[in-house]
Amino acid sequence: MEDIISSILRTVVSYFVLMTVMLWIGKQVNSHTNYYNFALSVTLGSFIANMGFDTNLHFTPMLASFLALILMYFFFSLISAKSRPFRRWLSGQSTVIIDKGKILEVNMKKVRFTLDDLNQLLREQGIFDIFEVEYAILEVSGNLSIMKKTQYQNISKKDFNPNNYNQEIMLPIELIMNGSLVEKNFNKNYSRQWLYQELKTRNLQIKDIQYALISSNGSLFIDLYDDHLHSPLDVE
Template sequence: MEDILIPTLRTSVSFIILILITMVIGKHINTHKSHYSFALSIMIGSFVANMGFDVNIKFKSMLSSFLILVILFYLFMVLSSRSRNIRKWLSGRPTVLIENGKILDKNMRKVKFSIDDLNQFLREKDIFNISEVEFALLEVSGELSILKKKPFQYTTKQDFNLPNSSESLPVELIMDGKIIKKNFSEKYNHNWIEAECKKRNLQIKDIYYAVVNSDGHLFVDKYKDKFSSPTDVE
């Protein structure tokens, strides 16, 4: 019984500690945008696994080491946010691979990048002709950032001199047939959503999801969509 109880308790406590830690620094770890955040994510996984399953290692010793690791990461994170030099040292800097349409072969060799690697990254960005690229930077995260030459850039509304219009974040008002009161405002309140439902001959309980889009229009999805043969793909 003890062989089952102790690992169960250790695993449960380790998982709770992991959840608490990720609530504090999880956004920095999950992105893997720097060397030290990537290294920390690997070490955290190793620590939690050992704390949970390796009964030959004292739990208190592992926990103290784990907390020291997290504290060190947090301190470095604070320092890097206040000092650009420390941030460069910890996070690294992007490497320019293409500049003014020219491939920088020296930088390619520094990061051990071949032409095949570069072409693959470009294809993943929907670029099949390297002649379309003005700048290409290999980010610390391993992603390739591209700036196309002007003739190949996407057209935006600004190019047509259209009048500016502000947008806002979508506002979810109904989910699973229940009103989300915390998202109410002076404009989008209970009376407003009731009136919108009345226009559509619907009740709140009939609606699966209702959201005010960023353009100010209300999107409503009902529970019963009345499809004769809906697609079912897993």
């Protein structure tokens, strides 16, 4: 009888501990957007199961290990928020599978991604003809992000402008992230000098910018750390 009561109490306490933690980091863990979140969710499940049902293990050391894991996750999250190289090492990065309608076999081999996998993910998005695809990117989560060729995209208001019919499609080019230049993305069309001039006309400095990129239509998008919003939305 004591074993049953002990198991019930351990389960109840473990459940409330898990719910408390999930209120704190649940959105990140449940998204499974990267390897680290996936590994953490599996490990948390194992911890809670042992804490609740394995009466051969002492509860207090298990709880201490569980809390240590959460603190480690929080510490890594703080570093990731400030360091893009660390974030990419910890979380992985996306892989371009199709570039301007061409399948990149070398990239597919790197991630052990087959043509059958590609066709299946395309069909799941309602694309049965690979000729319709301009860009395809395999995300860290395993999902395939698709940009269709212009003639196969859904019609929007801007499509009623004849000047847009022959507009070239390109992937967005990141130039600034977290106040630092993304050096590898600069080219002869979008050089550092060009960027400095654009920022000068806007009276901005690189350190003020959280994110800047060239959009798929060739426009420069800039998001500042200080958005100057007097009443920003705060929706959980």
